[in-house]
Amino acid sequence: MSTIADIQNEIVAEFEILGDDRESTIFYIMELGGNLEPYPEDFRKDEYIIQGCQSRVWLVAEEQGGKVIYKADSNTDITKGLISLLIRVLNHRSPKEILEAELDFIPRIGMGNILGSQRSNGLASMMNQMKRYALAFQTKQNA
Amino acid sequence: MSIQVNAIRSLFPILHQEVNGHPLIYFDNAATTQKPAAVLDAIQQYYEKDNSNIHRGAHTLADRATRQYEETRESVKTLLNARETAEIIFTRGTTESINLVAKTFGPKFIQKGDEILISNLEHHSNIVPWQMLCEQTGAILKVIPITDAGELLMDEFEKLLSSKTKLVSIVHASNALGTINPAKKIIEAAHAVGAKVLLDGAQSASHLEVDVQDLDCDFLAFSAHKLYGPTGLGVLYGKRALLEEMPPFLGGGEMIREVTFEKTTYNTIPFKFEAGTPSIAEVIAFKPALDFITSTGKANIHHHENDLLQYAVELLLDVKGVIPVGTAAEKIAVFSFTIQGMHPFDVGQLLDAKGIAVRTGHHCTQPLMHRLGLEGTVRASFAVYNTRAEVEVFAQAVTKIASLKNK
Numbered sequence: 210m211s212t213i214a215d216i217q218n219e220i221v222a223e224f225e226i227l228g229d230d231r232e233s234t235i236f237y238i239m240e241l242g243g244n245l246e247p248y249p250e251d252f253r254k255d256e257y258i259i260q261g262c263q264s265r266v267w268l269v270a271e272e273q274g275g276k277v278i279y280k281a282d283s284n285t286d287i288t289k290g291l292i293s294l295l296i297r298v299l300n301h302r303s304p305k306e307i308l309e310a311e312l313d314f315i316p317r318i319g320m321g322n323i324l325g326s327q328r329s330n331g332l333a334s335m336m337n338q339m340k341r342y343a344l345a346f347q348t349k350q351n352a
Numbered sequence: 353m354s355i356q357v358n359a360i361r362s363l364f365p366i367l368h369q370e371v372n373g374h375p376l377i378y379f380d381n382a383a384t385t386q387k388p389a390a391v392l393d394a395i396q397q398y399y400e401k402d403n404s405n406i407h408r409g410a411h412t413l414a415d416r417a418t419r420q421y422e423e424t425r426e427s428v429k430t431l432l433n434a435r436e437t438a439e440i441i442f443t444r445g446t447t448e449s450i451n452l453v454a455k456t457f458g459p460k461f462i463q464k465g466d467e468i469l470i471s472n473l474e475h476h477s478n479i480v481p482w483q484m485l486c487e488q489t490g491a492i493l494k495v496i497p498i499t500d501a502g503e504l505l506m507d508e509f510e511k512l513l514s515s516k517t518k519l520v521s522i523v524h525a526s527n528a529l530g531t532i533n534p535a536k537k538i539i540e541a542a543h544a545v546g547a548k549v550l551l552d553g554a555q556s557a558s559h560l561e562v563d564v565q566d567l568d569c570d571f572l573a574f575s576a577h578k579l580y581g582p583t584g585l586g587v588l589y590g591k592r593a594l595l596e597e598m599p600p601f602l603g604g605g606e607m608i609r610e611v612t613f614e615k616t617t618y619n620t621i622p623f624k625f626e627a628g629t630p631s632i633a634e635v636i637a638f639k640p641a642l643d644f645i646t647s648t649g650k651a652n653i654h655h656h657e658n659d660l661l662q663y664a665v666e667l668l669l670d671v672k673g674v675i676p677v678g679t680a681a682e683k684i685a686v687f688s689f690t691i692q693g694m695h696p697f698d699v700g701q702l703l704d705a706k707g708i709a710v711r712t713g714h715h716c717t718q719p720l721m722h723r724l725g726l727e728g729t730v731r732a733s734f735a736v737y738n739t740r741a742e743v744e745v746f747a748q749a750v751t752k753i754a755s756l757k758n759k
Contacts, residue, residue: 231372231705239698239756264697284727285695323705328697 213306216298217314224318231323235287238320242289245296248282259334264288266335270342275350276301277343281335291320291332299339304347312336355648355656361737363388363644374707377742382527382555382686382733383711384577390640391581398633406632407606407623421632424639425622431642432572432589433563439595441622442630445586446554447477449573450521452588452625453550454481456598457519457571461548464490466518469547471496471504472723473526473533476716478552482521491518498723502529502678510541517547524556528715528731529678530661530686532560539568548594554578558735559657559684561650564589581641582634588625595621602627653736657685660734660743667747673758674750677729685734688715691750693757696728699750703730706749 211219227233252269259266264285271278279300281292298314299307315321315332324332361367366386369376378386398420404413406421425437434440443449462468468482472495486493494517496509513520520542525532539549550571553562557574564572571594576585590598600607600618604627609617618624645653664687668674673692691699700712713728714721721728732746 229373232702235698235702235705236756264695285698287698287701323701325701325704328701 213298213302213310213312217312217317220294220297220314221317229319234319234323238290238294239286240290241293242283242286245282245289245293246280248280252280253282259331259338264328264331266292266331268335268338268342270339270346272304272346272349275303277304277307277346279339279342288328288331291315291328292335295335295339304343304350307343308340308347355652355736357656357737357739360648361739363390364737365389365392367737371707371709372705377706377708377738377745379732379734379738379742379746380709380711381735381738382578382715382731384583385558385580385735386737387580387582388641388644390644391637394637394640395582395633398636402636403633405629417632417636420636420639421630424635424642427639427642427646428587428589431557431562431646433565434589435565436592438621439589439592441588441590441595441625442635443573443586443588443625444584444631445575445577446552446573447586449571449586449588450477450550450552451481452601453521453571453573453590454485456601456625457548457594458485459489460598462489462491462518465516466491467494467512467514467516468492469494469496469509469512469517469520469522469542471509471522471533472498473502473504473523473529473531473720474521474717475523475527475552475554476718477554478521478523479719482519492516495719496522498720500724501680502526502531502724503680504531504533504538506534506537509538513541513545513547515545517542517545519548519550521550521552523552523554524562525553525560525684526678526717526720527555527686528717528720528729529680529688530555530683530733531678531680532556532682532684534682535567535569543568555684555686558645559650559654570594576634576638576641579638579641580644581638582631584631585634585638592621595625600624600627604628606630648736654684656736657734657738658683660738660740661685661687663740663743664732664734664747667743668750671747671751671754673754677724677726687732687734688729689732689750690726690729691754691757694753696730699730699753702753703746703749706745708746708749 257267266283268281279296283289364386402416404417406418425440428440429437497505542549548570551569553572553574558579572589577583607624607627609619675690677688696712711731
């Protein structure tokens with residue numbers, strides 16, 4: 210099975226095809242958001258919101274057979290696209306893999322520059338929260 | 353006389369650059385305007401030749417700095433047609449100007465049970481200081497409602513006015529929608545019940561003729577950086593009689609006449625309200641910005657900007673999915689809109705990819721957005737250096753973005 214690093218390399222290769230055009234990159238990210246699985250409405254509550262600035266993100270995770278399954282949603286399409294990438298990289302991984310993962314594909318696909326500071330901070334909070342879920346599941350597994 | 357826009361553009365160095373591979377189109381002027389070279393030169397010149405603390409200096413540099421500083425006050429007085437320079441106070445910005453009134457006029461003239469009137473169009477900076485004052489004094493904050501188009505309901509305003517009304521603090525032109533409020537009517541009606549009026553001129557001062565004697569407002573607040581001047585500088589105009597009665601805002605140097613440990617007496621206005629070393633370079637560099645506005649002519653500026661607004665409306669009126677927000681009959685050049693099925697933030701990011709700078713979000717007017725049932729808008733706001741060609745590029749980009757979700 211491919212590793213987290215492999216999937217990140219795959220994503221980087223896909224974005225390389227788009228070249229340097231910002232607009233195409235953003236359009237592509239927005240399209241990716243359409244691939245997100247529907248978010249369970251029971252979890253569309255304030256306690257599942259990750260505080261960003263202008264966009265709202267809901268994130269929930271569960272553990273199945275030692276692997277973490279994330280579900281997330283946002284009210285903005287660009288953020289949804291970024292979430293779909295994060296989920297593609299981290300879903301169905303063990304908490305240990307997630308905690309050890311070096312997530313570097315965002316700057317590698319050139320999104321670091323495109324996002325600006327507001328969205329970059331939001332994305333960092335999202336990744337932190339994903340790792341926090343993993344840590345909680347790991348603690349439970351070790352208990 | 354019409355505007356020679358290319359000649360004007362040549363005065364603004366920042367406009368001549370590419371952003372994300374496209375010529376910069378700067379449509380975020382309601383947030384801050386760009387600065388002509390004369391303003392930048394004045395800052396450089398001040399620090400290279402004249403830097404010195406103002407007032408009381410017994411040397412040539414201090415004298416030069418003081419003279420230039422006070423010349424700007426004179427220019428502001430002329431711009432507003434104030435009676436005298438003593439009525440012009442320099443602050444850090446509109447927000448500080450409003451807070452100054454809330455913290456000094458407020459406790460002195462407003463008591464428990466008194467009412468302060470604002471409108472549903474206000475920027476947070478013309479809401480929060482009054483909420484704080486109400487908390488402190490037990491006064492009551494009342495809100496003038498608006499129509500769906502973003503215009504004040506004047507009948508409701510008149511119903512809200514009473515002998516309890518001590519202050520009406522109202523925006524002259526809305527930053528989020530562009531609505532120009534009928535300031536003169538509001539002031540007349542407020543004065544008829546004995547209330548004082550603060551006009552938030554943050555958006556109007558650069559676009560409209562603002563004559564404080566003709567309007568007869570008691571206070572007017574605005575920021576230099578929205579009038580092609582430097583950031584960190586604002587103006588509070590106030591009528592002499594009121595300013596004299598109000599206690600000082602901040603205590604410190606400059607604002608005193610004599611200090612002993614037993615008792616301190618205060619300086620005369622405007623210095624009573626200008627404690628500490630002010631933003632000297634910024635004040636001095638504000639003068640060339642005012643000169644630029646004067647030589648271009650406010651009426652010409654307004655005419656040009658309004659033409660751009662009408663053109664944007666015309667080009668985007670029938671575009672599927674584009675919903676204009678704020679359709680008042682009288683507007684400054686603010687084009688606020690949403691796109692069906694899209695978050696404003698995404699729209700802003702896509703426009704940025706084309707080098708077009710707009711603002712997205714609630715524009716510090718959350719109660720207004722709530723009233724309109726919106727989370728936010730995309731706002732394009734025009735200034736004297738913008739062109740019809742830029743509006744065309746913008747309209748094309750918006751049309752393309754709208755087509756993503758509105759086939």
